Amino acid sequence: MKIYQEDLATMKRIVDDYTQETVDFEIEQTVQTIIQNVIKNGDQALKDYSKKFDQVDLDKLLVEPSELEAAYGTIDDDLKASLLTAKDNITAFHELEKETGFVDVSTPGIVRGQKLTALKRVGLYVPGGTAAYPSTILMNAIPAKIAGVQELVMITPPQKDGINPAVLAAAKIGGVDAVYQVGGAQGIAALAYGTETIPAVDKIVGPGNIFVATAKKQVFGQVAIDMVAGPSEIGILADANARPSELAADLLSQAEHDRRARAMLVTDSLDLAQAVSKEVDQQLTTLPRQEIAQAAINDRSFIAVMPKVTEMFDLMNAIAPEHLEIAFDNPSQYLGLVENAGSVFLGRFSTEPLGDYLAGPNHVLPTGGTARFSSPLGVYDFVKRTQFLQYSAEQLANVADKVTKFARTEGLEAHARAIEARFKD
């Protein structure tokens, strides 16, 4: 692995170069055409695209509930047990995220507050092929159902040999209400605008390739979307006491996701840096996804040696990694220094893959530096708020002059007159 020994300012510039992404206008155009076609031709467009992109000739889009039941019956008992444990832990964690509204009646004659309502219908995109992760279905579906979403609609690309049973079993366990086989930008268009078969939803969540991500960005506004997810990332902060073999394994667990994944170690020990680099090379040789992991390690990953702990955190906050491991003794002491990160793993036995599957916290996390302003997927993503306000005649009279002054300053006479209309009789 590339080892840097630069000062903080230089490291921040280097990190910035790693995070630059450019817009692909050709993909933008292709996606725009697909969306317009789905708006115009509905189900027929979906079937045409399935034939063209997935090489599958569909007679129907809906996956029958009986097929979900059947899939649940076929998966092996160990996987079933893992899925059910994951469900329990994800549920327990996300129950803690539930919020309530409020009402303030502390001033006589004034009621003001906010109420929460679950989104009615949500769409979940699940990639096909090797990127079909049952764990992701649970991570998206469970918070939505805890929030109170009435209709959770899942779409996933059709497969020549039928949809992966583990995916359908996870849909059943996660409480998905309906599954349709359609993928890509056309699937996102169907969820945003609706077709004869697929209902238009209020929000679309779930990961996908560049076509899916671009389509989600384009339909944003028509519906809500979760963050447009980029390649996976791990940042590790470690001192000389950490174990190189474990850190290397953790770096590789992210690198194997994607050629564009990023694995980043920041440490105050050059010895550790060198030992980890050696371990990474060695562990790579026996990985089934060696080629992918190697590309991610070579092109997108690094080790930075920085002398001061505060600077280590400063750099990591500038990176704003999706996953952050703190491999120090007493790691929770450092939580206050973390400003930007999706999910933090504290100490030796909190290796990142634990969080990917079944510890409970969500694994749908902000990537590409967006942890500066985004949160993990949670129950709060499936509710919206409505304010309410009630004034008595007396309280309105108390502020009438101030409101009309304000309105007339802004040149909005009709606003002022709406107040005055109350006091005409």
Place this chain on the structure above:
Amino acid sequence: MKIYQEDLATMKRIVDDYTQETVDFEIEQTVQTIIQNVIKNGDQALKDYSKKFDQVDLDKLLVEPSELEAAYGTIDDDLKASLLTAKDNITAFHELEKETGFVDVSTPGIVRGQKLTALKRVGLYVPGGTAAYPSTILMNAIPAKIAGVQELVMITPPQKDGINPAVLAAAKIGGVDAVYQVGGAQGIAALAYGTETIPAVDKIVGPGNIFVATAKKQVFGQVAIDMVAGPSEIGILADANARPSELAADLLSQAEHDRRARAMLVTDSLDLAQAVSKEVDQQLTTLPRQEIAQAAINDRSFIAVMPKVTEMFDLMNAIAPEHLEIAFDNPSQYLGLVENAGSVFLGRFSTEPLGDYLAGPNHVLPTGGTARFSSPLGVYDFVKRTQFLQYSAEQLANVADKVTKFARTEGLEAHARAIEARFKD
């Protein structure tokens, strides 16, 4: 006003036609070019565009703090009092929105939780000319500062005669940290990517014209944005007891905002519908912004007469109005029927303009049906969450088999090995 007497299904189709908006690809292209130019040429691009679009030749972008002080000194005392009352009420309401994280240590050997951190730097767009609303500055700035945003940067288009003193005074009262004079898509690009003078922010909020809205949509992902705001809307639910003159005044208070504004009354009384329509025509004749309000009333507004209260709410939930007035007796009894609305005004003395200025709830609200999935602007828009997790060796050992099973099912061998690396010695 157009009065409909149709069944619910027909009304829903009519309402759907009103909300259709189309993408303007020419504007998309123009905005794309502007953003690329600002990324490449920084401050110089901003100055060139100010000359071209605003006809102002700028020597500097920053508005000095002393200019804010001076503006605060020049505004009249009544306006100052209105702004300060608004500040107090907005602060009181938004303090109630503050959230905390959580930690769960109920299982020995497992710590899991979530912490909240304020966004570090936020950009606020304030339109120029007649659309420069001091109230909007307070509505955006106060929640940001309550959340703990360290650096709140405001931009507003340069004006030939200097920026409106009320705008600068509101910036001072709202706690804005720096003001730059730059507008349009170029201003949004500056906030998203930074220039020599203007710092890149984590999130951009605030209303603007179609160029601003399009630019916000295009930089989404690079930074967070608030909802892309459309024209203002009011929905009113009223029965035969409501007063036509008051309802007409309220409908017009939204109609005067914009030719594309929408004013919608749903009532079970045809008599009331006809009386309100007559009142609207009459009140229109003396409005300074008559032409704008008339266009909004003619082209985008309607009255629907529906016999049943449940259907009235069903239709209004399909509309998902930005503002909703419930002009019934005992209006809070009906709050449970409201699913989709930005802000609800209960009863005769809670006319919508009261909420625009100083009752306390936010006036930055979801428009164009987006209340189906979006919330009013609030303190929660200026914080993000970070999960954290710590497992003991024993607890990791307890779930190790389940995690490795999961990982191998998903074809991610390196994930499984990261778990196993902990138990090698």
